[in-house]
Amino acid sequence: MMTAHTLPKPPLTIKLCAPRGFCAGVDRAIQIVELALEKYGRPVYVRHEIVHNRYVVDGLRAKGAVFVEELDEIPAEHAERPVIFSAHGVPKSVPADAQTRNMFYLDATCPLVSKVHKEAEIHHRRDREILLIGHKGHPEVIGTMGQLPEGTVTLIETEQDAWEFEPKSARQLAFITQTTLSVDDTAGIVNVLRERFPDIVAPHKEDICYATTNRQEAVKAVAPLVEAMIVVGAPNSSNSQRLREVAEREGCRVSALVQRAADIDWDAFDGISSLGLTAGASAPEALVEEIIGAFAERYAVTVDTVRTADETVVFNLPRELRQTGHPSTQAAG
Incomplete structure (x- = not known):
């Protein structure tokens, strides 16, 4: 007679996003x-x-x-x-x-954060009023705003902020961005700023870093193919939080940010047959493997990699x- 322990494991296909993890x-x-x-x-x-x-x-x-x-x-x-x-x-x-x-x-x-710092200094030298699109309190935002005298940079967090912003003077405006933002959310804010201030000066090259963009694009490719998505990353990791939001926006009924396998809420994944898996830019591959191993204890796992870009950048x-x-x-x- 079969016991619960000898029942065959249900099948689960894990779609592994690539690129993922360390940038x-x-x-x-x-x-x-x-x-x-x-x-x-x-x-x-x-x-x-x-x-x-x-x-x-x-x-x-x-x-x-x-x-x-x-x-x-x-x-x-x-x-x-x-x-x-x-x-x-x-x-x-x-x-x-x-x-x-x-x-x-x-x-x-x-170095991509340092690039934003340099942009801020150039705008300041050219007497431009600077807007920083980012999240209040994030260390990167604190660091970027701290490149210039207090009050020089205005933080814009939302489209509402962009609509309500009033320039301090008639000086030319310029905007810079945190490197780990949602590409789509940032585009919405930029569109508002450009609609209101057609002459606003944009970065010469996109401030959102290549790794943030690539990881979000991989999630967009995988999310429609799966019932749930796990992002391996820390709660205070901006780029990891954005990945979870992207998966949710793309239709995953379960989209969870998980630090370790021990943190998985198994009830939330009950009955699924497909799972997307990615990792924020500060999450090591060992933790991705740990998550796969935890699911393999409960499911008959097949792993497929979905690659949307190759990364060769080294600093x-x-x-x-x-x-x-x-x-x-x-x-x-």
């Missing part, structure tokens, strides 16, 4: 911490989570990284130890503070870390 900026930031530990020993201090993923942060902490929110949390006796700024970027006041304290710092800001490491004997440290940006 070049995240990969570079993690390498910077690992190579700094290798070169300078432990501890190495990191201001804010290097990337928004608890698994990654805990792994680096186990190797000797110490995470702080502000520089004044670093003990005076460790003031000579390296401090690393996270991939999200920091206000100009942070490296200035580090210099005042005679600290040695390494900047792991994603240079800081000069101080390039000569360490690692082939990856020699790659061109």
Whole structure:
């Protein structure tokens, strides 16, 4: 007689989105911490989570990284130890503070975020009024707004904000964006701004990063093919949250952001025969495999990969870390 334990597993097709997971900026930031530990020993201090993923942060902490929110949390006796700024970027006041304290710092800001910082400075030099499309309180937004004097940049979060915005003067307007936004939501805000201010200056090249765009496009391709979607990522990861929203918008009746397999709400996935699976730009592939393994315990799983783009982008490491004997440290940006 068959028991519940010997019943055949129901079939489940997992559509694996590609690209997914680590982007070049995240990969570079993690390498910077690992190579700094290798070169300078432990501890190495990191201001804010290097990337928004608890698994990654805990792994680096186990190797000797110490995470702080502000520089004044670093003990005076460790003031000579390296401090690393996270991939999200920091206000100009942070490296200035580090210099005042005679600290040695390494900047792991994603080069695509640094590009937005440079755009903001150029607009400011040209006496343009600057609008930043982004999410209040996100570290990247804090860092970008902190490149210029307080009050210089106006944050626009929604289309409603764009309709209600009133320029402070007759100066020319320009807009920049957070790199990890929803492509579709941002397009709606930009359309409002262009309708109201036809001469507004746009970025020369899209500010939303290639990895954010590519991961959202992969989700758009997979979502209509499946009953549910899991995005592997952290709740404070902007690009991961946007992926979940994209899946929901594309019609997935279940669209869940999950950090680890232990967090899966199995009741929500009861009775499904198809599942989409992706990962935010700061989520490692090991966690994707963990999720697949958890479903394989309950279902007869078939995995199909749906690829919508190939990614070959690699960014240079800081000069101080390039000569360490690692082939990856020699790659061109």
